[in-house]
Amino acid sequence: MEMVRAAPAPGLRPLIAHYHGYHERGAPPGRHRGLPSPYLTLIVTLEEPLTVTAHPDPGQSPGRYDALVGGLHTAPALITHEGRQAGVQLALSPLGARALLGVPAGELRNLDVDAGDLLGPAARELHGRLNSASGWAERFAVLDESLLRHADLERAVPAEVVRAWRLLTSSGGGLTVSELARDVGWSSRHLRARFTAEIGLTPKAAARVIRFDRARRRLQSLTASAGSGGVRHSPPRVTSGAPPATSRQEHAGRPAVPALADLAAECGYYDQAHLAREFRDLAGCAPSRWLAEEFRFVQAAAPASRGDSTA
Numbered sequence: 001m002e003m004v005r006a007a008p009a010p011g012l013r014p015l016i017a018h019y020h021g022y023h024e025r026g027a028p029p030g031r032h033r034g035l036p037s038p039y040l041t042l043i044v045t046l047e048e049p050l051t052v053t054a055h056p057d058p059g060q061s062p063g064r065y066d067a068l069v070g071g072l073h074t075a076p077a078l079i080t081h082e083g084r085q086a087g088v089q090l091a092l093s094p095l096g097a098r099a100l101l102g103v104p105a106g107e108l109r110n111l112d113v114d115a116g117d118l119l120g121p122a123a124r125e126l127h128g129r130l131n132s133a134s135g136w137a138e139r140f141a142v143l144d145e146s147l148l149r150h151a152d153l154e155r156a157v158p159a160e161v162v163r164a165w166r167l168l169t170s171s172g173g174g175l176t177v178s179e180l181a182r183d184v185g186w187s188s189r190h191l192r193a194r195f196t197a198e199i200g201l202t203p204k205a206a207a208r209v210i211r212f213d214r215a216r217r218r219l220q221s222l223t224a225s226a227g228s229g230g231v232r233h234s235p236p237r238v239t240s241g242a243p244p245a246t247s248r249q250e251h252a253g254r255p256a257v258p259a260l261a262d263l264a265a266e267c268g269y270y271d272q273a274h275l276a277r278e279f280r281d282l283a284g285c286a287p288s289r290w291l292a293e294e295f296r297f298v299q300a301a302a303p304a305s306r307g308d309s310t311a
Contacts, residue, residue, distance in 0.1 A: 001022070001023075001024045001027070002021075002022065002023040002024070003020070003021070003022050003023075003258060004020070004021040004022075004136045005018055005019065005020050005021075006018065006019045006021075006136070006140045007019070008140075008143065008144060008147070009091075009144040010301065011148055011151075012144065012147055012148060012151070014093070014095070014096065015093055015095070015096025015099055015100055015147075016090055016092055016093065016096065016147070017039060017090075017091040017093060018090075018091050018094075019088060019090055019140050019143060019233060020088070020089045020090075020091070021087075021089075021136045021139060021140075022085070022086060022087060022088075022089070023046070023085075023086040024081075024083075024084060024085050024086065025084045025086075026083065026084070027084070028083055028084045029080070029081065029082050029083050030080070030081060030083070031053075031078060031079065031080050031081075031082070031157075031293070032078075032079045032080075032210060032294070033076045033077070033078060033079075033283060033284065033285075033290065033293065033294070034052075034070065034076055034077035034078070034079055035076050035212075035213075035216060035282065035283050036056075036072070036073050036074050036075070036076070036212060036213065036282050036283075037072075037209065037213045038072070038093075038094075038169060038206070038209060038210050038213055039072075039090075039091035039092055039093065039094075040069065040070060040071055040072060040091075040092040040093075040094060040097060040101075040105055040108065041068070041069065041070040041089060041090070041091065041092070042066045042067070042068070042069050042070075042089070042090040042092055042115065043065070043067065043070075043087050043088070043089045043090075044066070044067045044087055044088050044115070044126055044127055044130050045065070045066055045067065045085075045086065045087040045127070046086035046087050046088070046130060046131055047084070047086050047131070048081070048082075048084060048085060048086065049064040049065055049066050050064065050065045050066075050068055050079060050085075050087065051063075051064050051079065051080050051081065052064075052065065052068070052077055052078070052079055052112055053078045053079070053080050053174075054076075054077060054078035054079055055110075055111070055112050056070075056073035056074070056076065056077055056111075056112070057073075057075075057110040058075075060112065063112070063114075065112075065114055066115075066123075066125045066127050067114070067115035067116065067119075067126065067127050068112055068113070068114065068115060069101065069108065069112070069113050069114075069115050069118055070106075070108075070111070070112045070113075071105060071108025071109050071110060071111050071112075071200050072094060072105060072108070072110075072199065072200040072201050072206075072209065073109070073110045074110070074201070074205060074208070074209060074281075074282060075110070075282070075284065076282070076283055077112060088130060088139055088140075088143065088163075090143070090239045094165065094198070094199045094200060095161075095162055095198075095214075096151075096160065096209065098152075098155035098156070098157060099138075099151045099152055099153050099155050099156075100147065100150065100151055101118045101119070102118060102119075102152070102155070103118065104197060104198050104200075105198060105199050105200040106196060106197045106198055106199060106200045108200060109200035110200075110294040119150070120257060122146065122150055124147070126142070126146050126279075127141075128214050129142045129146070130142055130143075144155065151256070152262045157198050158192070158194060158198065160184040160185070160186055160194070161194055161195055161198045161199070162179075163184050164180045164183070164184050164191060164195055164203065165195070165199060165206075167180060167183060168180065168203065168206055168207055168210060169210055172210060172211060172214050172267070172268060173206070173207035173208065173209070173210035173211035173214070173268065174207070174211075174268050175207065177191065177192060177202075177203045177204060180203055190248050191203065196304065208278070208282075209282070211267055211268050211269070211278075212278050212279075212282050212283075213277075213292065214267050215263060215264075215267040215269070215275060216279075216283070216287075216290070218263060218267065219263055219287060219291070220268065220294070221290055222263075260272045260275055260276065260287060262298075263275065275287070295296045
């Protein structure tokens with residue numbers, strides 16, 4: 001499994017958090033959960049199309065995509081593969097949806113759509129150029145050039161929504177609607193309506209997703225650190241009925257899982273049970289099951305730079 005992460009060009013950074021290249025081959029067939037996060041997703045595949053067997057909206061039919069855009073969502077997408085998958089994934093800020101996609105993020109809530117429906121011929125061109133590129137550094141350069149050329153920065157989000165979103169993300173989802181409304185000078189009702197139309201989630205739902213994303217990334221990071229010889233953590237006090245890690249497992253070199261009660265307190269949950277419920281609601285499974293399914297994708301080493309590897 002090859003994974004490379006890079007920052008976009010400076011002019012794109014207000015719109016895109018990062019690029020993430022991945023290339024897996026020789027693995028058994030598997031399934032991946034696309035979890036709720038504060039970012040829209042743009043995936044451009046290399047070689048094989050992306051197979052989505054279940055979308056966040058259960059009414060949407062499964063599909064295969066050369067390039068896909070996914071809006072903010074509160075349920076997982078299920079992606080399957082036959083042992084090989086490759087592509088570039090972009091984490092798009094909802095504040096950049098108008099500039100890059102031509103529509104507010106609110107129009108894409110819970111949806112996965114073919115990128116061509118939003119970007120037109122530019123999506124096919126981007127797919128072709130990325131597949132013709134010789135390595136990650138060239139692919140990321142293609143992304144920079146294509147997206148800077150395509151972006152329309154005149155499609156602005158209202159300043160009050162921008163401020164509310166940034167306050168919410170910087171607080172880790174720790175502010176209420178009334179606190180946000182008071183800061184931006186709108187009524188709670190007006191903020192809720194405008195925020196939902198632009199972002200795709202209500203402020204309360206967005207705060208929930210932001211907290212969850214922070215918790216699952218922290219859980220993933222701590223588990224990877226333990227598995228790579230980092231600080232060991234106590235076994236999880238899980239409520240899902242899954243057995244905790246045993247001392248034999250730790251001695252055998254398997255990664256220890258951080259205590260969920262400590263993680264819950266760190267990320268703003270009432271208690272461990274609250275965190276476990278949020279995982280089941282937003283990820284579709286308990287934290288222990290998610291780690292069991294996903295840990296093989298965790299890369300303990302530092303992310304490679306643009307020129308560190310090629311596919």
